[in-house]
Amino acid sequence: MPFKQMRFLCSCAGALLFCCVLPGFAAKHFVMPTANAAKSYPAHDEHTDEKVTVAVDPYDMADKASIFSVHYNEVGFVPMFVVITNDGDQAVSLAEAKFELITVDRSKIPPASDEDIYRRIAKPAGAPATTPIPWPKKAKGGVSKDAQEEIQLAQFGAKAVEPHSTQSGFMFFDVSGISAPLAGANFYVTGAQNAKGTELLYFEVPLEKYLSAPGK
Numbered sequence: 001m002p003f004k005q006m007r008f009l010c011s012c013a014g015a016l017l018f019c020c021v022l023p024g025f026a027a028k029h030f031v032m033p034t035a036n037a038a039k040s041y042p043a044h045d046e047h048t049d050e051k052v053t054v055a056v057d058p059y060d061m062a063d064k065a066s067i068f069s070v071h072y073n074e075v076g077f078v079p080m081f082v083v084i085t086n087d088g089d090q091a092v093s094l095a096e097a098k099f100e101l102i103t104v105d106r107s108k109i110p111p112a113s114d115e116d117i118y119r120r121i122a123k124p125a126g127a128p129a130t131t132p133i134p135w136p137k138k139a140k141g142g143v144s145k146d147a148q149e150e151i152q153l154a155q156f157g158a159k160a161v162e163p164h165s166t167q168s169g170f171m172f173f174d175v176s177g178i179s180a181p182l183a184g185a186n187f188y189v190t191g192a193q194n195a196k197g198t199e200l201l202y203f204e205v206p207l208e209k210y211l212s213a214p215g216k
Helices: 003-027 114-122 145-154
Strands: 044-047 052-058 077-086 098-102 165-174 185-189 204-205
Touching: 003 044, 044 204, 052 204, 077 185, 114 145, 114 165, 145 165
Parallel strands: none
Antiparallel strands: 044 052, 052 077, 077 165, 098 185, 185 204
16 A cells, blocks of 8 residues: 555544544533432422422442542542422522531531632642642642632532522532541531521431432
8 A cells, every 4th residue: 555545544544533532522521410300319308388499419429420520539528419499489599508518426517618629639638748848829729720610610609599490519528537428417408598588497408318219
């Protein structure tokens, strides 16, 4: 086979390989999961009188966590997909809402901020200092732009849930040092308010409902 023809065929093969591989790279960008009605998740708390339901779907298993590019479990975080459905006719405000993961030993863990996660990724818990004196540095140092964008896109940020709608997003909880953080734990939401400014009854979502669900 002439050299020029062989080079042309190799170029075509390379281009075809690139086209086949490119979708794989694109697929690594974070895409928020589609949320179903909160009551459809095993771990949920439904307030029938207030017509609001809160659900939590932990992304603690490797197959589920594969939607992320960052291995959060390796740096001590468990991602929780939080889903809030409002079946009522009035909006529900989350502006003053407080979210907590309360472990079986009653430790109260708030959701991690973007900066908390950046710091942990840049320097995982237990990692030795690289210099004798730990000079201050920006939290984003050592965190890729893609990882920063993923964290920002994933975080639950809704301040209200409109009537007959659902809001969702991830909260990341620092469970470093806890061997089985979900066992016996509960997810609490307090401070949500109705359209009149009256606080709703607190929501308590037992994580055991998730752990015991078939095919979770």
